Amino acid sequence: MTMEKLVVVGNGMAGVACVEQILKHAPKFEITIFGDETHVNYNRILLSSVLAGEKAADEIRLNSLEWYQSHGIELRLGVRITDVDAERKTVTGDDSSVTSFDKLLIATGSTPLIPPMEGTKKEGVFVFRNLDDTRVLLDRAAPGKKAVVIGGGLLGLEAARGLQVQGCDVTVVHLMDTLMERQLDLTGGGYLKAKMECLGVKVLLERNATAILGNGKAAGVAFKDGSGVEADFVVIAAGIRPNVELGRKAGLQVNRGIVVNDFMETSDPDVFAVGECVEHNGTCYGLVAPLFEQGKVLAATITGNRGPVYSGTIQAAKLKIMGVDVFSAGNFSEKVPGTDAVRYEDPALGVYKKLTVRDGKLAGVILVGDTSDSHRYMDWLRASTDLTAMRRQLLFPGPADDAGLDVAAMADSKVICGCNGVTKGTIIQAIHEKGINTLAQLKDCTRASTGCGSCTVVCQQLLKAVAPEFQEEAKKNLCKCVPFPEDKLREILRSQRLRSVQEVLEIYGNGVGCEVCKPALSYMVDMLWCGDHDEDRSARFINDRVHANIQKDGTFSVVPRIRGGVTSARELRRIADVAEKYKVPMVKITGSQRIDLLGVKKADLPQIWADLGMPSGQAYTKGVRMVKTCVGTDFCRFGVQDSTKAGIELERRLENMYTPHKLKMGAVGCPRNCAEATVKDIGIIGQEGSWQVVVGGAAGKKVRKADLLITVESTEEALQAATLFFQYYRENANFLERTYDFVERKGIETVRRETVYAPLAIQQGLRERLRKSKRISRDAWLEGDAPRHPTQFVQIEPLEKVQA
Amino acid sequence: MNNKKWIRITALQNIPLREGRSVNVAGREIAIFNLGDRVLAVDGRCPHKGGPLAEGIVTGDTVVCPLHAWKISLETGSVTKPEANPACVATYRTCMEAGVVLIELPEPSAANQSNPFLCGEQNRVASGDSPSPSPVF
Numbered sequence: 001m002t003m004e005k006l007v008v009v010g011n012g013m014a015g016v017a018c019v020e021q022i023l024k025h026a027p028k029f030e031i032t033i034f035g036d037e038t039h040v041n042y043n044r045i046l047l048s049s050v051l052a053g054e055k056a057a058d059e060i061r062l063n064s065l066e067w068y069q070s071h072g073i074e075l076r077l078g079v080r081i082t083d084v085d086a087e088r089k090t091v092t093g094d095d096s097s098v099t100s101f102d103k104l105l106i107a108t109g110s111t112p113l114i115p116p117m118e119g120t121k122k123e124g125v126f127v128f129r130n131l132d133d134t135r136v137l138l139d140r141a142a143p144g145k146k147a148v149v150i151g152g153g154l155l156g157l158e159a160a161r162g163l164q165v166q167g168c169d170v171t172v173v174h175l176m177d178t179l180m181e182r183q184l185d186l187t188g189g190g191y192l193k194a195k196m197e198c199l200g201v202k203v204l205l206e207r208n209a210t211a212i213l214g215n216g217k218a219a220g221v222a223f224k225d226g227s228g229v230e231a232d233f234v235v236i237a238a239g240i241r242p243n244v245e246l247g248r249k250a251g252l253q254v255n256r257g258i259v260v261n262d263f264m265e266t267s268d269p270d271v272f273a274v275g276e277c278v279e280h281n282g283t284c285y286g287l288v289a290p291l292f293e294q295g296k297v298l299a300a301t302i303t304g305n306r307g308p309v310y311s312g313t314i315q316a317a318k319l320k321i322m323g324v325d326v327f328s329a330g331n332f333s334e335k336v337p338g339t340d341a342v343r344y345e346d347p348a349l350g351v352y353k354k355l356t357v358r359d360g361k362l363a364g365v366i367l368v369g370d371t372s373d374s375h376r377y378m379d380w381l382r383a384s385t386d387l388t389a390m391r392r393q394l395l396f397p398g399p400a401d402d403a404g405l406d407v408a409a410m411a412d413s414k415v416i417c418g419c420n421g422v423t424k425g426t427i428i429q430a431i432h433e434k435g436i437n438t439l440a441q442l443k444d445c446t447r448a449s450t451g452c453g454s455c456t457v458v459c460q461q462l463l464k465a466v467a468p469e470f471q472e473e474a475k476k477n478l479c480k481c482v483p484f485p486e487d488k489l490r491e492i493l494r495s496q497r498l499r500s501v502q503e504v505l506e507i508y509g510n511g512v513g514c515e516v517c518k519p520a521l522s523y524m525v526d527m528l529w530c531g532d533h534d535e536d537r538s539a540r541f542i543n544d545r546v547h548a549n550i551q552k553d554g555t556f557s558v559v560p561r562i563r564g565g566v567t568s569a570r571e572l573r574r575i576a577d578v579a580e581k582y583k584v585p586m587v588k589i590t591g592s593q594r595i596d597l598l599g600v601k602k603a604d605l606p607q608i609w610a611d612l613g614m615p616s617g618q619a620y621t622k623g624v625r626m627v628k629t630c631v632g633t634d635f636c637r638f639g640v641q642d643s644t645k646a647g648i649e650l651e652r653r654l655e656n657m658y659t660p661h662k663l664k665m666g667a668v669g670c671p672r673n674c675a676e677a678t679v680k681d682i683g684i685i686g687q688e689g690s691w692q693v694v695v696g697g698a699a700g701k702k703v704r705k706a707d708l709l710i711t712v713e714s715t716e717e718a719l720q721a722a723t724l725f726f727q728y729y730r731e732n733a734n735f736l737e738r739t740y741d742f743v744e745r746k747g748i749e750t751v752r753r754e755t756v757y758a759p760l761a762i763q764q765g766l767r768e769r770l771r772k773s774k775r776i777s778r779d780a781w782l783e784g785d786a787p788r789h790p791t792q793f794v795q796i797e798p799l800e801k802v803q804a
Numbered sequence: 805m806n807n808k809k810w811i812r813i814t815a816l817q818n819i820p821l822r823e824g825r826s827v828n829v830a831g832r833e834i835a836i837f838n839l840g841d842r843v844l845a846v847d848g849r850c851p852h853k854g855g856p857l858a859e860g861i862v863t864g865d866t867v868v869c870p871l872h873a874w875k876i877s878l879e880t881g882s883v884t885k886p887e888a889n890p891a892c893v894a895t896y897r898t899c900m901e902a903g904v905v906l907i908e909l910p911e912p913s914a915a916n917q918s919n920p921f922l923c924g925e926q927n928r929v930a931s932g933d934s935p936s937p938s939p940v941f
Contacts, residue, residue, distance in 0.1 A: 512864040513863055514861075514863040515863060515868040536822075537823070538820060538822035538861070538862060539822075539861070540861075541861065541870065542859040542860070542861075545823075545859075550859065552871060554854075554855065790817075790818065791819070795826070795828075796818055796819075796825050796826070797814075798811060798812070798813045798828075798829045799813060799814060799904065800811050800812045800829075802809070802811055802829055802830040802909065803830065
């Protein structure tokens, strides 16, 4: 059988994805692919991750040279096709080569739109479209450089953030009155603007850029209103224009894009087109998902299996900026008659959600600040789900109704990972053939869920359904009373502004609660609202009602705070006096460099606290215990850092705070580690000229050496890193999860990335919430003088005396 | 047979909602709980290791012992966790009179005979011999 010649113009995601689909049919073609870039096919949508330094250039490669070879594809890189002769069926390259074809596939994509303005040819004016552009920008970006990005759409914002991560001082200039106006309404755009500004990117709206200033080299941008902004270089990201020239030259019907029908046929039976250069049903797509859907249909048509039709794609966009969650899909306009807009917003948290509902079905969705439910909404959009019965749960799933998508019902051909075009069939095949059991293995093997990550949930569901020994990153429900995983609960409490345990139990639980969930929820409301919650002592364990540790005989133990283990003769004398006055049965030095008074009656607690005149050591609670220190530099011959002072300061900054589980710290002045900082939840280890900050150590039921969080020069930086981790642990650990389990579960790399290496705004957020919590927190023993309840510490005497 | 006696214990407001308080009356340590719609009373010590039940977390009409998390039904006095556990604590009838909690105790003489308040007793509804015919909540 003679093979037909298929020439593909365009070695990008659309062209190659389509070829991959064609290869799935019976062999019919000898394939030649022309690419004007000199790279093999790579994932264009991850260019912003390359710019932001999150991924290396070779990490976004999609097809290796071997792949082309093994499929017998002739790859002609660096050749731009400049002409088509549809009569003689040849294409001409800019290297003067003439190649004949039986079938031609145009996948030329699009080029950046350069808005009409003066000076765009100047040196220092760039676009951001391909890998070479990205490399140039990376080369150009440097700390302190002033970068102006023209265009506040998806690409512009991603470019801006990438440049800013590289140290540039970035200003985004946008023509419209709101960012990403094609994906967001005014309110959503406002939230996004606030987030970008919070990251440190300046945003100028309603600025019509008219000229790039500078003498041959970009020095600034001038606006129509006469104002301007300085720039060391300028990036234009003002939209894209389909590359249709070849279509025109081939004599095809062309509007904005090359016109194709539902079978992906152009007006010429031997010429096809796919991707961003086509126009289907009046729409040109600039996003990735349509490529795969189009490619599949085109592959069927071109191989003589005409039948499947392309019926358009629901437009969905996700902003890929770490820490700025934006998702938009469908039609969010409220102006269409019969549209209901369902909204939720919380300015303090930066969360905005809007659904537009028409005829009982979802028409569009905007999510800013929390995109965790985007899959649910995409599913509703795609399936035109009738929402009438779910009307009360549109923004938050009701209890037990979060089963997710029915993955079993999904067709094998359905694309699960839009970023990498991975279908359900591919994933299932990989699971079966490669014996995959974990999400990490699936990522390695199929690339699914390695792009924007929004398909992770579906991938996990597939693994769960198909993999024989699926190992889930276990998400246990808190308990039967409140059947949600704790991270979900935190989100619910935050978004629903629930401030009391009983409220949570009544709305999301069985109304009763138990000894497991009540203390967990107590912690959660306290942490989430930074102490500004409705405290319900009945939901607390007895230790937290009376601020002492219950003993086996019902008496209590009292441990005053002795910061850093450093005390004084006067304090010791007071402790001794108390021990005698209240006939304390046992006085013991603890392993935490403190003193424990054991066997105290509840009714004596307030007076003992008053007599001690020392604050609570929180030895009874899931909270900040102590910082164990060595003698540092004051007396020790070996100490190189003042660990005693640093430890005392660390304890001062964190004392009185509650944590998911008890939290013990250590500070040592040299690597001899006399105060065992390497087996503490948080440790700071002094060395010559620097501090190591370590986290997740343990020397209890489990013994674990702490992981290095960061090494810093100054004591203040060490304290800052330690407190950053502290708040991160508070916000993200499950109740009763010690740091050693937490750090292992998250992975130290993730912990680092989300704390000391997080974007400044994330760090500031953690610090601000810690500051607020700390401000509201107080020494629990002050309740001795001002009890929360008249009988908190009092033994009730019956009104009537009865003889036994 | 009038060998029981209602004893005035304390103002209801002295027992916070969903918490317990311990009282010593007639040589007994009794844990009294305010469940919002009623007040329940049981012997104050857990049958397991003698933990102070009044200090436990209340979950519905059950208290969880603060020492080892045994669960005791405040209605029946029986242990509900660990399951199928024959141990139990005595329960006491309660009622309200003008904002004051009363509990019913055996007369001192009766206490020496068979104790009518031991486990298994479930007569929680106040009967005719109570000073107030029904709980006032």
